[in-house]
Amino acid sequence: KNQVEQSPQSLIILEGKNCTLQCNYTVSPFSNLRWYKQDTGRGPVSLTIMTFSENTKSNGRYTATLDADTKQSSLHITASQLSDSASYICVVSRTNDYKLSFGAGTTVTVRA
Amino acid sequence: ETGVTQTPRHLVMGMTNKKSLKCEQHLGHNAMYWYKQSAKKPLELMFVYNFKEQTENNSVPSRFSPECPNSSHLFLHLHTLQPEDSALYLCASSQFLAGGPGEQYFGPGTRLTVT
Numbered sequence: 001k002n003q004v005e006q007s008p009q010s011l012i013i014l015e016g017k018n019c020t021l022q023c024n025y026t027v028s029p030f031s032n033l034r035w036y037k038q039d040t041g042r043g044p045v046s047l048t049i050m051t052f053s054e055n056t057k058s059n060g061r062y063t064a065t066l067d068a069d070t071k072q073s074s075l076h077i078t079a080s081q082l083s084d085s086a087s088y089i090c091v092v093s094r095t096n097d098y099k100l101s102f103g104a105g106t107t108v109t110v111r112a
Numbered sequence: 113e114t115g116v117t118q119t120p121r122h123l124v125m126g127m128t129n130k131k132s133l134k135c136e137q138h139l140g141h142n143a144m145y146w147y148k149q150s151a152k153k154p155l156e157l158m159f160v161y162n163f164k165e166q167t168e169n170n171s172v173p174s175r176f177s178p179e180c181p182n183s184s185h186l187f188l189h190l191h192t193l194q195p196e197d198s199a200l201y202l203c204a205s206s207q208f209l210a211g212g213p214g215e216q217y218f219g220p221g222t223r224l225t226v227t
Contacts, residue, residue: 002154009152034215043116043202043218089155098143098209099168100216102154 003027006090006103013080013110021106023073023090031093035064035075038087038105047075047088080110115139116219118203124225125193133188133222135203143209144186145216146178149200161186162209193226200224 004025013019025033032051036044048057048064050073057064061084063076077084090103116137125131137144146158160168161180175197177189186203200223204216 004154041121041220041223043204043220045218046215049215098160098206099157100155104152104154 002104003101004090004092004103006088006106008106009104010107010109013108015080015082015110015112017080019077019080019108021075021077021088021090021108023075023103025071025073025090025092025101027071027092027094027101029095030068030071031095031097033064033066033073033093034091035062035073036089036091038089040086044089077108080108082110082112084108085110116203116205116217118201118219118222120222121220122223122225124227125190126227127193127195129193130189130191132190133201133203133224135186135188135219137184137186137203137205137217137219139205139207139217141205141207141217142183143206144180144183145204145206146186146188147202147204149202149221155202159188160209167209190224193224195226198224198226 007022034049035047038044050066061078066073087105087107089105092101119134143162147155149155157170158172159178164180175192179187200221202221203219206214206216
């Protein structure tokens, strides 16, 4: 079983609406959690990074939250735009380990 | 072009062909990685190089052969591939081996189709 589970697998939203993506992990010992955005035909690009002590971090219209106690994170997209159509990947790092644990991603489609 | 570049971007090859994927990073990083990305699946780590030395071979079949001539270049030599090897192959680099706050920077990938 993968140590990083994302939901939903995919979603479709109308332009201007908000959406929230979920990430649950079992990785331990926890170091940090990143959300990556991967546009079609491109490599993943980091949106946010959160360490154990951080609860919320924003990057423009993207807001990530972390609950290290329940091992859950979310990525909220506000006022979605067509350019937000992409796959969003949750990636968790383990302390003193270069291997990353990847979720399978959530595919977001924004429609006009 | 800055960051991490990969060539070719698309590759179609038969099962008996031999081809190579190339990755170059312009970030002055010391660690480089090959990943395989299949549809609806998490990225799979294949190989890791740190200061040109291979530190990880994640049980990858021998039909995939990596080469790292220097810290800026990484190759993946392919031969006698199977249809199930069709995937997006991503190269990444990081300042040092990841873990802690270090970020991996990804290239655009090579879309490989094995016929």
